[in-house]
Amino acid sequence: MMKPHKRKRTQRQVIHPRVDLDLYNRLKAYAARTGAEDSAIVNAALAQYLDKSSDSALVLRRLDRLTRRIGRLQREIDGLTEFSTTWAQMWFAHTPQLTPEARKAANQSATRRYSEMFDFIRKRISGRKRFLVDLLGPDESDDLAADNGGTPPGAGNGLPQ
Secondary structure (H helix, E strand, C coil), rough: CCCCCCCCCCCCCCCCCCHHHHHHHHHHHHHHHCCHHHHHHHHHHHHHHHHHCCHHHHHHHHHHHHHHHHHHHHHHHHHHHHHHHHHHHHHHHHCCCHHHHHHHHHHHHHHHHHHHHHHHHHHHHHHHCCCEEEEHHCCCCCCHHHHHCCCCCCCCCCCCC
16 A cells, blocks of 8 residues: 655745736746746746846856956056066167177077076966066955965965076
8 A cells, every 4th residue: 555645845925926927928838848836936936036046147247257357357468568668668778789790699698598588487487476466466356366265376486496
């Protein structure tokens, strides 16, 4: 003999909201397609709305995070632009014209120093600290700090060892 199935009772409150006819028809069509009860669908939809766990809420939170990151990127681009233009102005102001005889030695020195610069940059990029943190300071709105256990990405000594 089979035991009768006992359904778990939860406390429920009856409400009587009024919905648009189009929304009601969509609810009935969805219930017919899925075999779910109207109240189960409404309960799930209301819980999702109140918990702000809908796809649109998740997308909006992600868009907010992306907007902050784009703001940081713009700040970094502005800093790099200012640095580059200032560096070029200083280079033109302090670099003397070379005689043709001195150019060969200067080209050899420039090639060697250029290679050393790239080695330095390679080591710096592989480290945790970036140039822009030195130049602009830490970004207060850095939401990655929470993702990294509270350590902002620019922390640490980025100088080559």
